[in-house]
Ligand code: RIB
């Protein structure tokens with residue numbers, strides 16, 4: 001069976017890290033590269049975290065730095081959840097490694113023209129993807145899907161209306177959703193997959209060096225989410241993209257019209273999802289409306305177990 005070729009565009013970020021762990025161990029996926037942007041932390045920190053993860057997971061793939069700031073609005077980070085390093089909770093060994101000589105936009109362009117059919121998996125703000133679309137619009141023919149974590153049919157998580165990845169760069173999100181290639185794993189489903197203590201212990205029992213990393217990072221992720229939101233178990237957002245690619249039966253999608261609010265008011269960055277087709281506008285995205293929580297954790301556990309001791 002041909003592996004699906006993917007590029008993860010990320011801002012590690014604790015949940016981004018788990019998405020990378022899963023993608024790297026799946027026999028169904030070929031992770032071609034990581035492209036990185038600012039988001040959970042500054043680009044310098046999300047970049048360093050990406051390099052550390054690629055080295056710790058022994059991945060021989062390029063890591064390309066992307067955009068330091070959004071297309072239009074002011075940058076924002078999420079240190080309260082992800083910490084000063086952007087990946088608090090684990091101290092990586094000192095690795096000798098460097099970034100790709102290409103920028104994120106150039107690396108995406110090069111890989112798409114080389115492989116001809118790639119799935120893009122954004123798990124952070126959409127600035128890099130939007131910049132690539134603006135720079136190389138013809139490349140879109142090589143992209144089969146854009147399976148992203150972001151947005152919500154319901155309320156937001158960094159404003160009443162908006163989810164973090166979209167609110168970080170609403171103008172970029174508008175460009176990406178206009179491709180009509182988006183599958184959106186939003187808060188409506190990711191808020192159902194919560195890292196309760198029993199889940200943490202279940203994964204810790206796997207007992208290999210990657211499940212150890214998972215456990216260390218998720219304990220910190222949980223602690224910070226509890227401090228901010230009072231959650232007993234943190235929502236494990238980003239891996240929903242990879243779980244969907246590994247087993248599409250885990251997440252139910254519905255085709256609908258999604259409009260990004262770029263007006264700059266109190267709903268700035270909202271994904272207005274017309275799930276009941278009130279406005280009869282063109283359906284431009286598939287949006288996650290349901291998730292099988294038990295199967296989600298089974299896929300996560302299986303992905304972690306694939307690593308050697
Ligand atoms: O809203 C959740 C998203 O914001 C996740 O991608 C998380 O990593 C943060 O970037």
Ligand code: CA
Pocket residue numbers: 010011012013015016039040123124238
């Ligand atoms: Ca992220």
